[in-house]
Amino acid sequence: MKETFASGAADPAPSGIRPGPPGPAALAAKVRTMAPSMTRSMQRVAEAVAGDPAGCAQLTVTGLAERTGTSEATVVRTSRLLGYPGYRDLRLALAGLAAQQESGAAPSVTADIAVDDPIADVVAKLAHDEQQTLADTAAALDTAQVEAAVTALAAARRIDVYGVGASGLVSQDLAQKLLRIGFVAHAHADPHLAVTNAVQLRAGDVALAITHSGRTVDVIEPLRVAFDHGATTIAITGRPDGEVAQYADHVLTTSTARESELRPAAMSSRTSQLLVVDCLFIGVAQRTYETAAPALSASYEALAHRHTPRPTR
Template sequence: MVESVEPVAAVQSAPLGIPHARLSGLDRPDSVLVRVRAQLPEFTGALQRVAEQVLTDPAGAARATIVELAERSGTSPASITRFCRALGFEGYADLRLAIAGETGRAARSAGWAEDIGRAIEPGDPLERVLAQIMAADTQAMRDTAAMLDLAEVERAAAAISSANRVDIYGASGSALVGAEMQFSLHRIGIAAWTWPDVHNGLASAALLREGDVALGISHTGQTRETVEMLAEAGSHGAVTIALTGFPRSPLAELADIVLLTASQATSFRPDALSARHPQLVVLDLLYIAVAQRTHDRSHAAFQRTARAVDAHRFSNGQSKEGDL
């Protein structure tokens, strides 16, 4: 299932014009490609073509002169300069150095990393497919760790730990990720519900109040239903949290707390699907942070739930329900 990405109204903002806390690792020199991917939906025309060229061949961009990159992207040197400034660099030399440093580190990594970005062909052996998937997911996890603002995770954990109830919103693939989080929170005694249907989600959001928490999950941050549900929750005083890959998306702009993830698309796995593992890592971190804050209650909840299902577990190789 691929997440719905019906666009909502574009958010206008100056380059890098979001709070520094939400940028976190995005302004680090070792995450320039993450920065380009995160801002890609905001670029139009010439800047978008430059961004796509850099992401398609970052090593080539690191070697190219400003004129060569302009020719490859079908733009002009002036457009390259505007692109650099949109990313927070003073000029093209700084951008080249940042990309060269990042691609150089990737080239020195273990052998499987060299397949990142290579298209998976129908005749590829499963060994190569596995290596590429592992390389892409590993890089996405590293990028996510670099850009994730741990202070925002702390704020989210504090809000959830003291919440009366937690609503989780998401469509399609994001709904599956949300269901995992709901299960984890419910297991430690946090009253949490997940709402993949917009009608039910809006009805639940309308009943939230101060002291409650709403979590919206959307890789693009543009899924209309998820944006609407989180906005409804926020309008009634709930603390709103967005889990998304794009810091200036509509979902991120309306949330009180923003948790950012990165992704590495591969053949047969577009961004929305490739984002699942980074999303789960961030939510696992958030869940553990909540469990730490509610240790006694969480430990007691684990014991009670374990006893409740113990009769349905195998013992000494035999099922308590008989042969299954």
């Protein structure tokens, strides 16, 4: 049985793999992802650095605290929550982000979709947000954690995937992809069935939970059971500080576009989750190419027959 972690500050990498501080491109993604779960005072700091990275990069910790109406301790806590050892490291990233924005490498944020927007504007705004979500996820994704997750999946005897709602659709996508290359993989949307199956997992098996919020009980509970029974556990989440990370050997962080009245978080989070799922699938297929390629070809051939009209008499 594995050792669980105390609630609160979850250890995002129990396997010993530690991500470095986010680079300038990842900083913007980190702010967008983490701000909704911060305290109001920390949000003010995050919004300030995201809105004016050039100006904030020139401020001392005292100056930023005064500008945001917070304390120096809040500024330091916000820096650490964003992945930096201290405020000095955050200032360096802010300077880099400001340089990117000045050169045009960092795109501006478009306006929210309005009720009276013509469909052409809706298409343009959604396309921009989708692109930004994918770019943010790629920038913030810890490739060492992805590599470790791929290694575990490629060697797994059995793979259980947990997700509900929009995340449940993503879990089904991953499971069916793995099935097509010869893996024993099941997606569980029913929480009772998920826990029942998690009890059967052992070392050599993998349990993967998908939850944008990081606190979906119906997903966390089966992951906890799998963790306690010795399975390797993976979490795909937009909240790496959420409860799900306490029971995950490997945490893969997703980003999300800004939520609006007409575009709930479930829509934008699904985009980033699917990117991570595709990265995992391709990584596993690469590791197991000798068996994956024939299995994939066989599945294509089997499905092709279903699209061929049967001859009529």
